[in-house]
Amino acid sequence: DGGITQSPKYLFRKEGQNVTLSCEQNLNHDAMYWYRQDPGQGLRLIYYSQIVNDFQKGDIAEGYSVSREKKESFPLTVTSAQKNPTAFYLCASSIDLANNEQFFGPGTRLTVL
């Protein structure tokens, strides 16, 4: 089954802990993205990467970090510095940054206890 996978589906974290969300794609896409989805605020871009070993901050990068060591993988770490981390996180990919059509994963719901 091709596409984008995210794990886990639900994640619980205690305050003060870092947590890493997984995103994997087998579409051979160069570009990958992380969004945060909050009710009434739409999708806000956290980080994006157009190629391996390269990534750029989006609109709300503070308190988050990413890596892109492999083309297929773009994990997102939510650090303890993120003030309001409880949200739904979506990963997406596109053929490259020049192609605007993005394909989305199923999402991870992060809850901070």
Next chain:
Amino acid sequence: AQRVTQPEKLLSVFKGAPVELKCNYSYSGSPELFWYVQYSRQRLQLLLRHISRESIKGFTADLNKGETSFHLKKPFAQEEDSAMYYCALGRTSGSRLTFGEGTQLTVNP
């Protein structure tokens, strides 16, 4: 700066009625506009893009550069159209997308 506005957070219509979801954008360059849809318990997916000029599931959207709008329309709404709809803006040269706040459409029987 790129900006997308969807003025209606919630929209409710009856089955068979026409529906229009509004989207306005601000961008000084050459825009590329999209509508994405998220059905209940499904992932976000592309519904249509203005450059393809297609009709998908009976929905159409026309880019109006004069009014900087990209409204989504369907003449006869169906219950299965109930979903969250997001308008998104990109550049024709490609780049990150800017999403609107979303409109939750409910089609009542």
